[in-house]
Amino acid sequence: MNFLTARVDLIQRLLGLAALGTLLIGLGLVFTAPVDFQQGDSVRILYAHVSSAKMALLCYVALTICAIGVLWKKSEGADAAMEALAVVGACFTAVTLVTGAIWGKPMWGTWWAWDARLTSMLVLLIIYVGLVALRSSLDNPQKAAKATAVLAIIGAVDLPIIHFSVVWWRTLHQPAMFKGNGMITMAPEMRLPLAVMAIAFILMGAYMTLIKTRAIRAQRRLDALEDEALALEAESDHA
């Protein structure tokens, strides 16, 4: 149970403080950054939007590494981290979609367009939800861990194909609505706040994953103890 020790507690607290600090600095920079000449104040949501989009993908990369850990080393810690990352990744994906829609309404005049990026993000969200659903609906914990890990790897192979097919699909008929959303030609004054926000989101994601992983491990231990208690009770009733 090294995962519940005082040292992990300390790491968690430091990580939380670091995330909060960076986030506050980042928000300060975001709100003092110059407004975009065309987009006005609504450009400020992009700092959160881009950062959470990066986190949505980064969580999947981490999740795939955990899945390999589950299949190769049969690691219980990796299994708990995998489930935690699926939840955290789903949150970031949802934030990306929502902030994108809020930005899209004044900019494109519509909440949603079946653009390649939007479509693949939506599919990613469904895959995250599917991972969580699969993990929680199998009774045998070993089988559940294995099934989720296999699905995560299938998803990791499939995500590039999905992205590629959707880009192809949406650019074959009509030109893409926006390319690279202007971030490549971004003004240098906007780069610092974006970098700080990205770091803040990475710290936040790590903090959330750590808390969730510990909560999942505690819950599993509790379930195991409960089963044990029930078995003992049944035994004493029998005697």
Added chain:
Amino acid sequence: MLRAAYRIAWKDVVGDLRRRATLSSMLFFSLSVLVIFQAGLEPNRSEALKLMPGLLWITLLFTSLVGLGRVFQAEEEDGALEGLLLSPMPRGVIFLGKWLGNLVLTALVALLLLPLMLILLNVDAWGALHLIIGVVLLGILGLTGLGVLLAAMTQAARARETLLALLLIPLVSPLLIAAVQATNGVLGLTTEIAAWIRLMLVFDVVYLAMAPWAFGWFVED
């Protein structure tokens, strides 16, 4: 070794044809989907032609979900999966057998469905029928490959049919996009065919190469 896969597939297909369980429920399910489409969209002749590729693949996807829900039913009911796993052959071969059985049933349903669809939707595409059949067969290779793998993984789950749909539909979406676009091309609605056929081939090859391994990982103890 492939003989063993063939035996498993044969057992599944013949067993199903004798009981008329999966095949007939898939066929009638797909027919009722067609009726719903007709009632919901009421297309005229030119609209029907334009809608057909999409309707065809939505119907095939839903219909294959009906079949996939039962792929491992017999194994589960009698605990026969343990028997299969105890037999001295690689896990991948067991997967190939189960996949082949499902593929044959799905292909049969698709072949029966296609002419019915052209008649019921009033679409004049008889000249391109052989090409459509080719695209359909290419599509269901990957669809059933991924589907049987996910069916194996969700077989012991609670609410497994819902879970199967939730997992299969997003993962199979690139194949579905490519298949619809290729069918569009075959019907002369677009000119781009080769690129979409290539994408379908990539999907089929990736999944059929990966699924036996993934199945092996999943069932080993």
